[in-house]
Amino acid sequence: MSKPQPIEYKDASPEVKAVFDDIMQSRGLPDVNNFWKHLANDPRGLKRTWESVKEVMAPGALDPMVKEMVYLAVSVTNNCGYCIASHTAAAQKAGMTPEMFGELMGVVGMANETNRLVNGYRVPIDPQFE
Amino acid sequence: MSKPQPIEYKDASPEVKAVFDDIMQSRGLPDVNNFWKHLANDPRGLKRTWESVKEVMAPGALDPMVKEMVYLAVSVTNNCGYCIASHTAAAQKAGMTPEMFGELMGVVGMANETNRLVNGYRVPIDPQFE
Amino acid sequence: MSKPQPIEYKDASPEVKAVFDDIMQSRGLPDVNNFWKHLANDPRGLKRTWESVKEVMAPGALDPMVKEMVYLAVSVTNNCGYCIASHTAAAQKAGMTPEMFGELMGVVGMANETNRLVNGYRVPIDPQFE
Amino acid sequence: MSKPQPIEYKDASPEVKAVFDDIMQSRGLPDVNNFWKHLANDPRGLKRTWESVKEVMAPGALDPMVKEMVYLAVSVTNNCGYCIASHTAAAQKAGMTPEMFGELMGVVGMANETNRLVNGYRVPIDPQFE
Amino acid sequence: MSKPQPIEYKDASPEVKAVFDDIMQSRGLPDVNNFWKHLANDPRGLKRTWESVKEVMAPGALDPMVKEMVYLAVSVTNNCGYCIASHTAAAQKAGMTPEMFGELMGVVGMANETNRLVNGYRVPIDPQFE
Amino acid sequence: MSKPQPIEYKDASPEVKAVFDDIMQSRGLPDVNNFWKHLANDPRGLKRTWESVKEVMAPGALDPMVKEMVYLAVSVTNNCGYCIASHTAAAQKAGMTPEMFGELMGVVGMANETNRLVNGYRVPIDPQFE
Secondary structure (H helix, E strand, O other), rough: OOOOOOOOOHOOOOOHHHHHHHHHHHOOOOOOOHHHHHHOOOHHHHHHHOOOOOOOHOOOOHHHHHHHHHHHHHHHHOOHHHHHHHHHHHHHHHHOOOOHHHHHHHHHHHHHHHHHHHHHHHOOHHHHHO | OOOOOOOOOHHOHHHHHHHHHHHHHHHHHOOHHHHHHHHHHHHHHHHHHHHHHHHHOOOOOOHHHHHHHHHHHHHHOOOOOOHHHHHHHHHHOOOOOHHHHHHHHHHHHHHHHHHHHHHHHOOOOHHHHH | OOOOOOOOHHOOHHHHHHHHHHHHHHOOOOOOOOOHHHHHHOOOHHHHHHHHHHHHOOOOOHHHHHHHHHHHHHHHHHHOOHHHHHHHHHHHHOOOOHHHHHHHHHHHHHHHHHHHHHHOOOOOOHHHHH | OOOOOOOOOOOHHHHHHHHHHHHHHHOOOOOOOOOHHOOOOOHHHHHHHHHHHHHHHHHOOOOOOHHHHHHHHHHHHHOOOOHHHHHHHHHHOOOHEEEEEHEEEEEEEHHHHHHHHHHHHOOOOOHOOO | OOOOOOOEEEEEOHHHHHHHHHHHHHHHOOOOOHHHHHHHOHHHHHHHHHHHHHHHHHOOOOOHHHHHHHHHHHHHHHOHHHHHHHHHHHHHOOOOOOOOOOHHHHHHHHHHHHHHHHHOOOOOOOOOOO | OOOOOOHHHHHHHHHHHHHHHHHHHHHOOOOOOOHHHHOOOOOOOOOHHHHHHHHHHOOOOOOOOHHHHHHHHHHHOOOOOOHHHHHHHHHOOOOOOOHHHHHHHHHHHHHHHHHHHHHHHOOOOOOHHO
């Protein structure tokens, strides 16, 4: 009983259905992912999160593929299994090739390594970076 | 006495000087950053890390600006102050505009938020992402 | 052979049994959770951890439901699946409603987001917060 | 040149001023914190973040003091110095006493400890928590 | 006013003084570190934490230098500046040489890197490790 | 289709086979772990990572068992399930006893706890640690 359950479209309130409709239309998909079905337990949180994600991930100064790769880089750093799976798929759909994925993992791994070397050696910031 | 001290070029061993020379030449800079001066306390670690960074950050399937932004995204997620300062500068040098930085922070913030919503709601991976 | 195995009550040493008895009595449960059964591989660690948890989670200036929600917030931030499951159940038992859970996730998500915005923008502490 | 600079009210665009006005009015303060002044470099991000924070931190099923303590618990776990300073102040303003702070730190510390014990012992989820 | 203040020995309650005395005697030092002076704001937390640290860090199956290096490895991973400084000093006092420190940082950096490669490539556990 | 797939020895390119051969010979094993089979999707990353791991984990000022325990400590802190499983096995092979594992977990847990107490109490670094 303690585990949050997904809310399917047919069982959703009009408020939730409206958000689901906007997601499906914006993404061109016949259904929403499990993420949105679970968030639907908190209708205001669902609406707020979707509107923020929609705005943040829209094409702008950065193109969508770069945004998806950054999302993936953060998710890999935080070890969010669901997020890694869904944003790998989204980045691939936006154009990420296997070569790009390999290089992305190289950068993510190296950044996580050197972040700790900096911590351990207590490196002070060079004046030109301030 | 306990804090690691930087090693300046003039005080470095030939082994360390060779790595410093390669960094300065590759980057077109008259000196190396504090990061390399501190790592020089472990000459093998300095050489290994520089060779890996050089290979990972070289232009490839991803362009250098995107790589620097991914490095920055990871460093922001991990809260590495030195790395945030140095890779913001590197990304700017590679072409990141203030608008790109703003959007990058938007994606990094959103990814860190939704990573936790996924954790808390225990969202199972959709079959199409496997 | 490498994976730690749980120790069941019937197989436990008197030292471990004494801790298990105290846990079951304090919590009003007929058995202890998998967490305690695994920790029992290190009897001193089991005793030390239980005594600390018992003291920390006891009613005090903060009531038990708030304490369980804070425990859950940390576990969600760290992505500890077992801890999320067990402390969601404990918070629910202590009175957390679905509405409270939704708001809790909202705060946890927002804090994880703004923590990174602060890092990326390198925001200095306002004098009044020192 | 690389470090993001704060934008003061007098130098802000009308779009940013409108958000600053809403923050000052909602919080009953004569100026906004450094956090908002830095975020103002990205006007849409400023607006989006403020609207989300305002909604998430409003009184609801959880009272504001509990929300501020959860925010603080996450910030302490992530080691965000600015966030720890500002949300300690906000929690105190909302009623957190020194005793509550001491107990809060106790729970945050214990959760961070046991999260890792669970990881290291690879504890499987008990059926009753699913 | 919001920032926790250290409690000096001369201003401490008898309860706190007793813990301070035990720390100074166990460590052979004329005063306690800032960590303990700050924790003294929560006398029960001070006592509980000291007793746990004392037990955990005592010589046992692992010698004290190894324990201090593990403590340092975790602190570097979490980027806790105070903890890095104090446990580098403690590890040095227990025998850690500059060469050992360099190798330790190498392992910590590599583990943080490969942890993320594993996440990104979603590597399943080999049967022999179960 | 989106999930990275392992590359088996028989299907590997000569470049990948050469790395696999070196791993098997160095470790005295008849096959490589899933980690290397997945990394093989990025042949340069595979080679770079293996050469770094080989150098970092070789006997030196620190013995291999200590290095494996530090690797495990980092992996437990980051909650990398695969890494915890594989490095527990490697540490056991290198001599780690159940008593050592119990003490290691004690130190890792305590460090993760006190790291957060330091953050929350905003403890300044003592002059003698600088």
